[in-house]
Amino acid sequence: MSDERTPPSPAPRPPEGFETPLHVGQLNLPAAEAFREAFDGIFDRRFFANHGPLEQRLDRELASLFGVRNAVSVVNATAALMLVLRALDLDGEVIVPSFTFPATVQAVVWAGLRPVFCDIDPQTQTLTAARVAPKIGPATAAVLGVHIWGRGCDPLELEALTASRGVKLVFDAAHAVGATFRGRRFGGFGNAEVFSFHATKILNGAEGGCITTDDDDLAARLRTMRSFHDTDERVPGLLRLNAKISEAQAAMTLLGLRSLDSLIEQNRHRYELYRSGIDGTPGIHFLDYAAGETSNHQFIVLSVSPAELGLSRDELLDLLQAKNVLARRYFFPGVHRTPPFCDEGMAELPITDHLCQTLVQLPSGQAVTDADVKRVCAIIRWAATPEGRMAARA
Numbered sequence: 001m002s003d004e005r006t007p008p009s010p011a012p013r014p015p016e017g018f019e020t021p022l023h024v025g026q027l028n029l030p031a032a033e034a035f036r037e038a039f040d041g042i043f044d045r046r047f048f049a050n051h052g053p054l055e056q057r058l059d060r061e062l063a064s065l066f067g068v069r070n071a072v073s074v075v076n077a078t079a080a081l082m083l084v085l086r087a088l089d090l091d092g093e094v095i096v097p098s099f100t101f102p103a104t105v106q107a108v109v110w111a112g113l114r115p116v117f118c119d120i121d122p123q124t125q126t127l128t129a130a131r132v133a134p135k136i137g138p139a140t141a142a143v144l145g146v147h148i149w150g151r152g153c154d155p156l157e158l159e160a161l162t163a164s165r166g167v168k169l170v171f172d173a174a175h176a177v178g179a180t181f182r183g184r185r186f187g188g189f190g191n192a193e194v195f196s197f198h199a200t201k202i203l204n205g206a207e208g209g210c211i212t213t214d215d216d217d218l219a220a221r222l223r224t225m226r227s228f229h230d231t232d233e234r235v236p237g238l239l240r241l242n243a244k245i246s247e248a249q250a251a252m253t254l255l256g257l258r259s260l261d262s263l264i265e266q267n268r269h270r271y272e273l274y275r276s277g278i279d280g281t282p283g284i285h286f287l288d289y290a291a292g293e294t295s296n297h298q299f300i301v302l303s304v305s306p307a308e309l310g311l312s313r314d315e316l317l318d319l320l321q322a323k324n325v326l327a328r329r330y331f332f333p334g335v336h337r338t339p340p341f342c343d344e345g346m347a348e349l350p351i352t353d354h355l356c357q358t359l360v361q362l363p364s365g366q367a368v369t370d371a372d373v374k375r376v377c378a379i380i381r382w383a384a385t386p387e388g389r390m391a392a393r394a
């Protein structure tokens with residue numbers, strides 16, 4: 001996962017910890033003045049929700065960003081997943097990874113469908129056509145892939161597979177705002193894709209999400225289903241939900257869109273700084289991104305090899321947390337090990353289990369300065385020294 005470089009020399013003595021906790025989340029905030037101005041507009045119009053002007057503008061701007069015919073903004077990505085699975089009028093099973101945020105799998109159940117877990121590729125950490133193909137059976141209604149860390153499942157091979165087997169294909173692209181596959185932005189693959197604008201994501205709407213699709217009929221169904229408020233294009237006879245985005249969320253997301261390119265650039269800079277500070281440390285491996293693709297570098301993900309580092313992933317985490325670096329083990333445990341999914345026997349997913357035991361996410365986002373990154377790197381380099389290992393085990 002990482003290239004072999006000479007590690008920067010370890011810190012001679014234990015590096016200082018942080019006085020206040022350093023979190024993993026992004027929390028990219030717009031300028032307060034711009035937000036106040038947007039809110040003044042909402043107050044002046046006295047229009048807070050229900051297909052307001054900001055919701056409509058957001059749908060247009062998102063469609064243009066993702067290069068699709070339709071973007072349907074909603075209250076969050078969990079509701080977006082529930083809606084799209086329901087709007088596709090499915091019945092039966094949905095093939096999903098377990099290495100994901102619980103919402104991916106729980107949405108399947110909320111939509112009245114049965115999740116079937118599929119293990120992932122150890123390199124890309126996503127579903128692949130080769131792994132999904134044997135799981136497709138007569139009860140399969142859809143495949144729900146996850147573009148984990150903004151690195152895509154290969155959408156083209158999954159599109160070919162699902163088309164040939166007559167099942168639908170949806171992507172949970174909660175992590176993938178602005179990321180590309182073969183130079184094309186995620187958003188237009190499969191039957192639909194779902195994005196999150198939660199405060200921990202690169203595009204922060206406080207809460208928010210959207211569904212993107214080139215299928216106009218599906219989009220009309222989704223626009224009807226996201227709200228009880230009728231518009232001219234209402235499709236009759238559909239189950240509906242109060243999942244509409246508020247004008248306040250739409251305002252915040254629109255402001256984030258203005259600086260998306262610069263946020264991606266800042267994240268890339270932090271990622272490279274982390275790499276140059278830690279690469280070569282024994283037992284610490286960085287997630288690689290395919291050359292020529294854009295990533296949003298929303299997450300800084302390391303994999304720990306305990307045999308090389310001399311510490312387990314959890315011992316490293318304890319040491320970081322003692323220094324107020326609130327790095328996380330994400331995702332842990334695999335969704336298949338949580339109720340209700342483990343209640344009727346545990347799916348065998350060795351690669352998922354391995355990743356759940358070995359991955360670490362480091363702090364990133366606007367609040368994390370270059371000096372912070374350098375200090376976190378010094379702590380990790382120190383953890384790989386005999387003194388650091390001893391301290392971690394004390």
Ligand SMILES: Cc1ncc(COP(=O)(O)O)c(C=O)c1O
Nearest residue numbers: 076077078101103174196198209
């Ligand atoms: C992969 C994935 N899917 C779905 C979600 C749910 O997103 P939201 O919080 O917008 O409902 C998340 C949230 O972190 C996620 O990481």
